[in-house]
Amino acid sequence: MDVTITLTVNGVARTVTTDPQRPLLDVLREDLHLTGTKYGCGEGHCGACTVLMDGKPARSCVVPVSLADKKSIITIEGLAKGDSLHPVQEAFLAEGAIQCGYCTPGMILSAVALLQDKSNPTDEEIVAGMNGNICRCNGYVKIMNAVRRAAGKVRR
Amino acid sequence: MAENLSIQKAQSATAKSSAGSEFTISRRTFVQSLGAGLAITVTEAISWGQRRGGRGGAQGGGMPVVARLHLNEDGTIAVMSGKVEEGQGARTELSQAAAEELQVPFDRIRIVMADTDFVPDDGITAGSRTTPGNVPPMRQAAATARELLTRFAARRWQVEPNTLEVRDGTVTNKATNQKLTYADLATSKEIAEAFKQPIESNIALTAVSDWKVMGSSAARMNWRDIVTGTHCFPSDIVRPNMLYGRVLRPPAYGAVLESIDLSAAKAMKDVVVVQESGFVGFAAPTLFQATAAMEAAAKTASWKPGPPSPSSKTVHAYLKEHARMGSPSEKGFADAAKTLTATYTLAYIQHTPMEPRAAVAEWDGDKLTVWAGCDGPYRVKGDLMRLFDLPAERVRAIVPDMGGGFGGKHNPDAALEAARLAKAAGKPVWIRWTRAEEFTWAYFRPAAVIECKGGLDAKGKLVAWDFVNINAGGAAVDTPYNIANKRCQSVGSDSPLAQGAYRCLAATGNNFARESFMDELAAVAGADPLEFRLAHLENQRIRTVLETAAKHFNWSERKKKITPELGVGLACGTEKNSVVAACVEVGIDRKKGEIRVREVCEAFEPGPIINPANLTSQVQGCIVMGLGGALTEEIQFENGKILNASFADYHVPRFRDIPKIDVHLVNKTDIPSAGGGETPIIAVAPAIGNAVFAATGVRLRAMPMRGDALRQA
Numbered sequence: 001m002d003v004t005i006t007l008t009v010n011g012v013a014r015t016v017t018t019d020p021q022r023p024l025l026d027v028l029r030e031d032l033h034l035t036g037t038k039y040g041c042g043e044g045h046c047g048a049c050t051v052l053m054d055g056k057p058a059r060s061c062v063v064p065v066s067l068a069d070k071k072s073i074i075t076i077e078g079l080a081k082g083d084s085l086h087p088v089q090e091a092f093l094a095e096g097a098i099q100c101g102y103c104t105p106g107m108i109l110s111a112v113a114l115l116q117d118k119s120n121p122t123d124e125e126i127v128a129g130m131n132g133n134i135c136r137c138n139g140y141v142k143i144m145n146a147v148r149r150a151a152g153k154v155r156r
Numbered sequence: 157m158a159e160n161l162s163i164q165k166a167q168s169a170t171a172k173s174s175a176g177s178e179f180t181i182s183r184r185t186f187v188q189s190l191g192a193g194l195a196i197t198v199t200e201a202i203s204w205g206q207r208r209g210g211r212g213g214a215q216g217g218g219m220p221v222v223a224r225l226h227l228n229e230d231g232t233i234a235v236m237s238g239k240v241e242e243g244q245g246a247r248t249e250l251s252q253a254a255a256e257e258l259q260v261p262f263d264r265i266r267i268v269m270a271d272t273d274f275v276p277d278d279g280i281t282a283g284s285r286t287t288p289g290n291v292p293p294m295r296q297a298a299a300t301a302r303e304l305l306t307r308f309a310a311r312r313w314q315v316e317p318n319t320l321e322v323r324d325g326t327v328t329n330k331a332t333n334q335k336l337t338y339a340d341l342a343t344s345k346e347i348a349e350a351f352k353q354p355i356e357s358n359i360a361l362t363a364v365s366d367w368k369v370m371g372s373s374a375a376r377m378n379w380r381d382i383v384t385g386t387h388c389f390p391s392d393i394v395r396p397n398m399l400y401g402r403v404l405r406p407p408a409y410g411a412v413l414e415s416i417d418l419s420a421a422k423a424m425k426d427v428v429v430v431q432e433s434g435f436v437g438f439a440a441p442t443l444f445q446a447t448a449a450m451e452a453a454a455k456t457a458s459w460k461p462g463p464p465s466p467s468s469k470t471v472h473a474y475l476k477e478h479a480r481m482g483s484p485s486e487k488g489f490a491d492a493a494k495t496l497t498a499t500y501t502l503a504y505i506q507h508t509p510m511e512p513r514a515a516v517a518e519w520d521g522d523k524l525t526v527w528a529g530c531d532g533p534y535r536v537k538g539d540l541m542r543l544f545d546l547p548a549e550r551v552r553a554i555v556p557d558m559g560g561g562f563g564g565k566h567n568p569d570a571a572l573e574a575a576r577l578a579k580a581a582g583k584p585v586w587i588r589w590t591r592a593e594e595f596t597w598a599y600f601r602p603a604a605v606i607e608c609k610g611g612l613d614a615k616g617k618l619v620a621w622d623f624v625n626i627n628a629g630g631a632a633v634d635t636p637y638n639i640a641n642k643r644c645q646s647v648g649s650d651s652p653l654a655q656g657a658y659r660c661l662a663a664t665g666n667n668f669a670r671e672s673f674m675d676e677l678a679a680v681a682g683a684d685p686l687e688f689r690l691a692h693l694e695n696q697r698i699r700t701v702l703e704t705a706a707k708h709f710n711w712s713e714r715k716k717k718i719t720p721e722l723g724v725g726l727a728c729g730t731e732k733n734s735v736v737a738a739c740v741e742v743g744i745d746r747k748k749g750e751i752r753v754r755e756v757c758e759a760f761e762p763g764p765i766i767n768p769a770n771l772t773s774q775v776q777g778c779i780v781m782g783l784g785g786a787l788t789e790e791i792q793f794e795n796g797k798i799l800n801a802s803f804a805d806y807h808v809p810r811f812r813d814i815p816k817i818d819v820h821l822v823n824k825t826d827i828p829s830a831g832g833g834e835t836p837i838i839a840v841a842p843a844i845g846n847a848v849f850a851a852t853g854v855r856l857r858a859m860p861m862r863g864d865a866l867r868q869a
Contacts, residue, residue, distance in 0.1 A: 022442065026442065026443050030443065031442075035385075035388065038389075038510070038511070039391065039512075040591065041802070043802060043803070043804065046591075048510055075385065077384065077386070092379075092383050093383060096373075096375070096376070096379075099245075099774075099777060100511070100558065101379070101382035101387060101557075101559070102243075102389055102509075102558075102559025103559075104382050105383075108383060127814075131811045133811075134808060136508055136509050136560050136562070136781075136808065137243045137510075138777040138778075138780030138809060139776065139777055140776075140810075140811050140814045141814065142776070144811070144814070
């Protein structure tokens with residue numbers, strides 16, 4: 001019943017033999033020990049588990065690992081290049097767009113996906129792109145500022 | 157983070173001062189990972205002496221130590237706090253407090269939080285108590301260290317202490333340019349001998365006007381770990397050979413397990429099954445396997461339903477019927493020219509922190525270590541000691557900085573579940589509640605019925621007031637307005653759901669009812685809502701924030717532009733020794749029955765502000781969280797079942813709901829600092845309701861305020 005899945009995670013080829021129905025989120029956290037990707041709802045409603053799958057945002061809690069076979073996954077741990085943070089990570093720090101920080105990995109990956117798609121989004125486009133991510137500390141104002149900053153659009 | 161820390165307990169000697177206050181000055185005898193050095197402990201006696209006003213004291217009583225500080229030989233300084241970081245910024249704020257009084261750069265402070273092997277028992281992290289209750293003793297411990305360094309130097313150099321000053325962690329003899337540092341103090345062989353005499357408790361703290369580190373927007377301490385995904389939240393703890401756990405839940409409130417067939421679960425490979433006194437749990441090498449085992453067993457379970465209980469549609473009548481209250485006050489109403497009554501209601505709501513309850517438990521022989529997402533590390537420890545009949549030295553509870561709480565994580569449920577399973581499995585066990593479990597089995601913010609009655613004299617002055625909160629509690633139940641005859645009370649009832657703390661708890665509902673009702677009275681009196689409040693308000697702090705918010709919002713002009721589709725409203729209030737006022741603009745679509753909050757302008761004053769950037773985040777967060785309770789959040793239930801236990805069916809604020817938000821922090825420096833993570837929530841809902849009324853003439857008296865009522869109107 002177990003199957004062997006081959007995937008690339010943060011640029012490294014990985015092989016996992018497991019139940020194909022397990023969520024990608026569980027495999028990342030339990031088998032590959034990449035706990036930066038968070039569980040928030042298990043239903044794809046909150047965005048805490050967002051990763052990039054072949055460059056597109058994916059809710060890893062509702063992606064069976066079998067669908068990640070032969071795919072390339074980027075998690076929050078794979079975003080920085082060595083000590084050099086991704087511009088979106090830098091923007092979250094610069095704007096102080098973090099309270100408890102639990103939603104932050106998913107927020108950052110959703111923002112990366114948004115900015116890859118639209119390098120200079122309007123506020124409406126940021127809202128549309130980020131609306132699937134919930135922050136219960138309700139730090140949306142500073143997160144908006146961080147996404148604007150990352151897009152080179154910070155208003156001062 | 158803290159798991160590799162191992163400090164041997166200091167041999168301590170207690171000295172009593174003539175004032176009856178105590179400092180415990182301990183010579184460090186052996187330290188592993190923080191380095192050898194000097195420990196300074198502030199006891200409850202000192203902290204009480206330092207407290208000016210406020211309720212004081214950590215919850216639960218009997219906890220003498222309120223701050224600990226270690227000066228290490230390598231020049232680093234460690235401070236210990238039993239408080240929990242859950243996004244509110246306590247880690248940074250307490251470090252700022254220590255750095256300020258030690259006169260060292262902020263980055264020299266290493267803070268250990270919420271690990272019962274090292275930190276004092278500071279109770280639970282709640283009630284905005286960290287700022288007023290823990291910052292002062294932390295400052296006192298640090299100021300004592302600074303004073304010790306000064307006296308140490310004075311003694312060695314044979315000069316008067318008052319000629320010396322500590323700067324940047326160093327005391328300098330200006331005449332000779334000799335220098336001494338905290339590391340010198342920590343390594344001194346003379347120190348124990350030199351300071352056998354008591355240290356008085358009245359060492360001056362740095363005046364607000366001289367603050368350098370406090371009062372600044374010091375950056376939060378572990379943010380880089382958060383943006384790179386390396387910070388370990390409670391649910392991220394992984395231990396060798398760890399199993400993942402699930403717990404069987406009843407199908408409804410009050411249901412009791414009659415029978416269950418566990419054979420299928422037990423037959424599954426590598427699955428551990430535990431059944432003891434109503435607890436049925438499963439642990440397996442993956443969460444998927446544990447869940448499969450639980451679901452297989454759940455299919456065979458037979459449950460005896462609980463007694464009949466109300467639904468979310470009937471609960472307010474039920475609470476009123478079961479209210480424990482006397483007869484209402486009639487005093488003053490006889491003289492009133494006009495009397496108005498109204499009933500307000502609140503729904504049950506959930507906290508839904510992004511990280512659900514989580515814990516990892518690990519037994520090493522008969523010693524138990526638990527990492528838990530709970531805001532009271534000593535509550536975790538105490539509950540585990542009782543459950544397993546263990547002495548204190550065999551239980552260690554650690555709370556890694558966790559993913560939100562908002563008053564919803566006082567109980568260590570997940571820790572107890574993980575520890576039971578780990579004991580049976582003989583391996584560490586991890587538990588993290590699902591979102592549906594968090595929605596269903598975590599305690600709720602109480603529902604309430606609030607009865608209001610007000611009497612106006614012929615001139616429109618409020619002369620009689622009767623206000624009763626049924627079921628939600630007494631926070632901010634008293635009115636801040638001057639009214640000759642008043643009765644304000646909170647009475648209990650029979651809650652059909654488990655209920656508990658929430659961000660500002662009852663203050664939100666009480667302020668919603670009071671500030672909405674004040675608006676109703678202003679309308680009856682024919683007065684402007686702002687003028688009506690000011691006419692009954694002597695509290696200068698509230699007046700200041702009310703006038704600040706009104707000025708920045710341009711209240712007097714904007715109220716002239718009200719239309720049936722566009723309303724403005726305001727509200728104010730006080731709780732936990734801070735004050736707040738908000739002005740809002742709402743857009744209303746009566747065809748769709750929609751209320752859209754377009755702008756919130758809020759002024760907040762908590763005394764001297766310790767970290768403006770962090771406080772701004774807290775106020776913004778309160779405003780947005782307040783929108784949820786005001787407009788959309790409501791637990792629906794029937795026959796003991798929660799009907800909307802999902803983010804799909806329970807709408808919390810999202811990016812699309814965010815109005816223009818304008819925050820004005822008022823820094824009042826002549827009083828002690830109050831906490832700022834709660835009170836800013838209480839003005840949001842009534843200001844919205846008042847704006848809706850201003851536009852439509854329809855008074856919405858239920859939280860959440862549904863736009864449906866406008867569609868029918």
